[in-house]
Amino acid sequence: MEIVRSQRSRTNTPNDSVSTLPLYRYAPQLEVRLEDFEVFAMDRLRVLKGISDALARGKRPEEMENLVRDLWKANMRHPEASEDVNKDIISHFVLRLVYCRTEDLRKWFLSMETALYRYRFLLGSSEAKRALMEEFDLPCKAISRTEFENAKEKLEQVARSFDQPLPTADAIFYKVPFEEVPELVAGRRVYIHKGHAYVAMHQVVSLVVTQFRSNLSKALILTNRKWTSTIREQEKDRLTPIVEALSMSYLGPDYSQTKEFGEISIKDLDQLARSSFPLCMRHLFDKLREDHHLKHGGRMQLGLFLKGVGLRMEDALAFWKAEFSHKVGAERFDKEYAYSIRHNYGKEGKRTDYTPYSCQKIISSTPGVGDHHGCPYRHFSEENLRAALGRMGVGSRAMEDVVDKVRNRHYQLACTLTFEAVHSSSCDAGINHPNQYFSDSHKILQPKNNNAA
Amino acid sequence: MTKEESKNGSDDMLIDGPKQGNVIPDGFNPNYLKVYYGRLFPHADIFKWMSYGNDGRHPACDKSYFGRREFSFTLDNDIYLRFQSFNSESELENSIKEKCPSKIDIGPVYSVDPAKRHAYAQGGDNVFAPVERELIFDIDITDYDDVRYCCSGADVCLECWPLMTVAIKVIDTALRDDFGFDHILWVYSGRRGVHCWVCDGKARRLTNEQRGAIADYFRVYKGNENSNKKVSFPGPLHPFLVRSYTEVLREFFEEKLLLSQNLFSTEERYEKILSMIPDESVTSELRGKWQENRRSSNSKEDINFFRWEQLKNTLQSGKQKVQGLRRCVEEIVFAFTYPRLDMEVSKHRNHLLKAPFCVHPKTGRVCIPIDPKDCEELDPTTVPTLSELLRELNTGDSRMDVDNEWEKTSLGKSIRFFRSSFLQPLLKSCKEEMESGYKAKIQQTKNSLSW
Numbered sequence: 008m009e010i011v012r013s014q015r016s017r018t019n020t021p022n023d024s025v026s027t028l029p030l031y032r033y034a035p036q037l038e039v040r041l042e043d044f045e046v047f048a049m050d051r052l053r054v055l056k057g058i059s060d061a062l063a064r065g066k067r068p069e070e071m072e073n074l075v076r077d078l079w080k081a082n083m084r085h086p087e088a089s090e091d092v093n094k095d096i097i098s099h100f101v102l103r104l105v106y107c108r109t110e111d112l113r114k115w116f117l118s119m120e121t122a123l124y125r126y127r128f129l130l131g132s133s134e135a136k137r138a139l140m141e142e143f144d145l146p147c148k149a150i151s152r153t154e155f156e157n158a159k160e161k162l163e164q165v166a167r168s169f170d171q172p173l174p175t176a177d178a179i180f181y182k183v184p185f186e187e188v189p190e191l192v193a194g195r196r197v198y199i200h201k202g203h204a205y206v207a208m209h210q211v212v213s214l215v216v217t218q219f220r221s222n223l224s225k226a227l228i229l230t231n232r233k234w235t236s237t238i239r240e241q242e243k244d245r246l247t248p249i250v251e252a253l254s255m256s257y258l259g260p261d262y263s264q265t266k267e268f269g270e271i272s273i274k275d276l277d278q279l280a281r282s283s284f285p286l287c288m289r290h291l292f293d294k295l296r297e298d299h300h301l302k303h304g305g306r307m308q309l310g311l312f313l314k315g316v317g318l319r320m321e322d323a324l325a326f327w328k329a330e331f332s333h334k335v336g337a338e339r340f341d342k343e344y345a346y347s348i349r350h351n352y353g354k355e356g357k358r359t360d361y362t363p364y365s366c367q368k369i370i371s372s373t374p375g376v377g378d379h380h381g382c383p384y385r386h387f388s389e390e391n392l393r394a395a396l397g398r399m400g401v402g403s404r405a406m407e408d409v410v411d412k413v414r415n416r417h418y419q420l421a422c423t424l425t426f427e428a429v430h431s432s433s434c435d436a437g438i439n440h441p442n443q444y445f446s447d448s449h450k451i452l453q454p455k456n457n458n459a460a
Numbered sequence: 461m462t463k464e465e466s467k468n469g470s471d472d473m474l475i476d477g478p479k480q481g482n483v484i485p486d487g488f489n490p491n492y493l494k495v496y497y498g499r500l501f502p503h504a505d506i507f508k509w510m511s512y513g514n515d516g517r518h519p520a521c522d523k524s525y526f527g528r529r530e531f532s533f534t535l536d537n538d539i540y541l542r543f544q545s546f547n548s549e550s551e552l553e554n555s556i557k558e559k560c561p562s563k564i565d566i567g568p569v570y571s572v573d574p575a576k577r578h579a580y581a582q583g584g585d586n587v588f589a590p591v592e593r594e595l596i597f598d599i600d601i602t603d604y605d606d607v608r609y610c611c612s613g614a615d616v617c618l619e620c621w622p623l624m625t626v627a628i629k630v631i632d633t634a635l636r637d638d639f640g641f642d643h644i645l646w647v648y649s650g651r652r653g654v655h656c657w658v659c660d661g662k663a664r665r666l667t668n669e670q671r672g673a674i675a676d677y678f679r680v681y682k683g684n685e686n687s688n689k690k691v692s693f694p695g696p697l698h699p700f701l702v703r704s705y706t707e708v709l710r711e712f713f714e715e716k717l718l719l720s721q722n723l724f725s726t727e728e729r730y731e732k733i734l735s736m737i738p739d740e741s742v743t744s745e746l747r748g749k750w751q752e753n754r755r756s757s758n759s760k761e762d763i764n765f766f767r768w769e770q771l772k773n774t775l776q777s778g779k780q781k782v783q784g785l786r787r788c789v790e791e792i793v794f795a796f797t798y799p800r801l802d803m804e805v806s807k808h809r810n811h812l813l814k815a816p817f818c819v820h821p822k823t824g825r826v827c828i829p830i831d832p833k834d835c836e837e838l839d840p841t842t843v844p845t846l847s848e849l850l851r852e853l854n855t856g857d858s859r860m861d862v863d864n865e866w867e868k869t870s871l872g873k874s875i876r877f878f879r880s881s882f883l884q885p886l887l888k889s890c891k892e893e894m895e896s897g898y899k900a901k902i903q904q905t906k907n908s909l910s911w
Contacts, residue, residue: 167696185639186666189673195698199677202640202662 028127035096045249050082051098055119063419063437075126105253107231121220128212145214147181161198181206271317273326283448285441286383288312294379299333304380310351315363315442320352365440366419384418401428486847488824493560499865502875507549513890520898530567530574533559543574562821565812568593590809595658598805599627607796609721616652616840619720624654625835626712627799630704632832643886646830650820661893675806680798691795693787713793724767736792742774819846828874844870
């Protein structure tokens with residue numbers, strides 16, 4: 008792939024196949040404009056993040072299929088329709104560069120691209136599916152009409168046992184040696200006869216997807232090697248900054264505008280911390296009250312959060328000063344700490360109005376000794392986490408679910424479950440941002456507060 | 461006679477005066493075993509089986525194959541010898557005759573001779589690891605103790621043994637019809653269960669993950685002391701379960717087990733069944749009927765049948781719209797009758813399993829093969845014992861001109877069955893596989909490959 012500054016891109020894609028779903032085997036022989044490099048990648052990233060959010064919310068497969076179709080349509084169309092495939096391929100390869108660089112990034116990218124592939128496969132036509140199956144060189148054969156008729160009753164029994172719709176007359180089934188689909192066999196999710204499993208299309212996709220995943224996983228390792236050894240240095244003035252910025256981008260509302268829910272005053276903070284702060288912020292807040300101090304990471308995380316919550320700068324200064332004075336004295340506060348608070352509000356330095364941190368950013372931070380920032384679901388020991396959740400009012404049943412999510416490293420899901428347990432209400436959107444937690448909580452509690460008064 | 465006597469010194473008491481006072485007390489001891497291994501145990505057949513055709517002269521034969529199989533011997537004083545391996549039939553036979561193990565276990569075929577395993581690392585390139593192993597199953601009737609009232613623990617009788625028969629039928633059918641396996645050997649374990657050896661090439665080459673998948677496919681019962689309801693069908697049944705239910709389990713439950721185990725005859729027993737029904741209104745209705753009906757007017761019909769019918773009617777009456785009751789009847793039948801496998805035995809390739817034709821130390825009974833098509837015929841109480849066989853040897857016609865002494869005894873039937881139903885078809889298939897594999901390989905080397 009050649010990146011050029013201005014020329015129009017010329018299409019010469021050896022990957023063009025009948026199906027519009029590429030295999031992403033090789034980086035395309037294309038010239039790409041630098042602007043497109045970034046834009047295409049961001050568009051694809053929106054799709055991947057959309058998928059990530061939806062999966063975190065536990066969307067059902069049917070919903071996911073629709074979501075992927077909509078996301079793809081909204082983001083991945085090119086003004087020139089013939090360029091759609093190129094945008095697809097280019098954006099994929101750019102993101103490979105972006106997401107090959109650490110284990111966590113690779114894991115995330117692998118999961119999302121695999122999910123994307125799965126649903127795009129399912130959305131494709133039967134012809135496209137068949138063609139793709141052949142490209143992947145899998146040991147399965149579509150069954151004939153007669154075979155289908157003979158096995159129909161059994162296939163229906165299997166479908167019913169999982170509350171799936173019954174196979175229609177034109178449903179495609181594949182015969183695969185049972186050894187190839189151990190998961191389906193173990194779960195009794197397929198009809199097996201004489202050593203062959205009769206796999207439905209939506210299950211066969213798992214064979215395709217497994218191979219896709221395995222190929223991409225290997226490719227990412229190779230890309231990482233190339234990146235570290237040559238590309239990063241070669242491109243340090245051109246692509247590298249773009250690549251590094253892309254992986255940090257959060258694409259939802261940034262909570263820098265607080266007009267939605269009015270302003271919060273200092274005296275409300277304690278009560279709000281108890282009722283509506285997510286665990287990460289509650290922990291920081293409690294520690295601040297306890298120690299009358301927070302280190303830099305904590306000040307940034309909590310300070311920007313409070314800004315997003317609606318704390319005015321004057322009130323913020325008063326709040327932090329009141330706490331820090333116990334420890335360092337009012338004078339030292341004015342000298343050493345006030346500046347950075349004003350900085351956060353965009354009143355100093357280059358006057359950037361900093362945005363509160365998203366969950367992704369918080370989870371990836373690394374608190375050290377004496378720090379209290381970061382994501383407690385990630386960094387707390389199980390014992391401490393349980394205690395903290397108990398103090399928040401999480402019941403024992405919900406606690407087990409939360410701990411289970413944590414064990415599987417689904418920190419945002421854990422936070423979502425906590426939210427649901429504490430508020431006795433479901434949070435379909437899933438938690439992606441501490442300020443989202445706060446505003447959702449506020450929405451639920453606000454009417455109650457009004458009524459109570 | 462004299463010559464023979466002096467040759468078999470310690471066997472004097474057995475061969476002396478064969479037709480008079482044939483006193484061989486029941487039991488299990490090294491002397492008996494020595495005779496057994498010396499004259500009855502089918503060494504050659506075990507060797508042929510374990511060679512899977514590699515003992516022939518075909519160029520495709522792997523001469524190292526048999527030598528890479530692990531055997532393990534349990535000796536008299538509980539000494540356990542693992543990683544025994546042999547390079548020929550005579551080595552195997554001599555070692556068994558010399559050591560007289562009270563139990564012989566068969567393990568996997570390894571990548572290298574187990575005797576040389578220390579030279580190979582656990583990981584890396586030169587690895588000592590299993591490469592082939594039969595797919596095996598172990599079903600033990602003690603796993604059914606919570607549903608049989610006639611015996612418990614190591615005991616087994618004709619009332620509860622049919623549970624094993626049923627297990628064989630269900631699993632055997634699935635192995636053949638669903639998984640496409642052909643070379644399946646069922647063996648009586650000698651006391652209270654059965655073993656299954658699936659010997660097709662495809663089966664021997666299965667990975668641990670694939671074995672686990674098959675074991676999970678067969679798994680229905682998921683319980684421990686803490687759960688009342690150990691079988692749960694949230695949705696309609698998979699075809700395999702439907703077939704098992706309609707062809708074997710339902711009939712067995714309704715026509716045999718209900719009666720033989722008196723499942724509803726006492727309060728304690730019917731309460732156990734009621735605890736599997738997750739609906740208070742149903743259970744209290746039934747309980748009400750049964751508590752008062754000490755002896756109903758239908759005294760002709762057995763109380764177990766009668767109450768089972770009542771239960772079915774109440775559940776299926778449709779008055780109950782509660783979810784989770786739809787398949788309650790099936791759940792109860794499966795809970796009592798569906799096979800309970802030992803998952804761990806099947807999942808790991810390096811698991812050892814007792815060899816067929818061993819003698820069980822506690823019962824003296826021989827681990828004979830079972831014909832799955834005729835498995836009701838097996839009566840665990842009449843399986844030949846070691847001492848019986850020795851008596852038969854003695855009383856056998858010494859003029860009988862036989863190739864093998866076992867033909868004079870009840871063991872003959874078992875060995876003939878082993879050969880005709882299992883070993884010969886297996887070896888034939890191995891030969892065919894070997895030949896076609898060889899031809900394909902020759903063809904491949906003829907075609908030049910560009911990469």
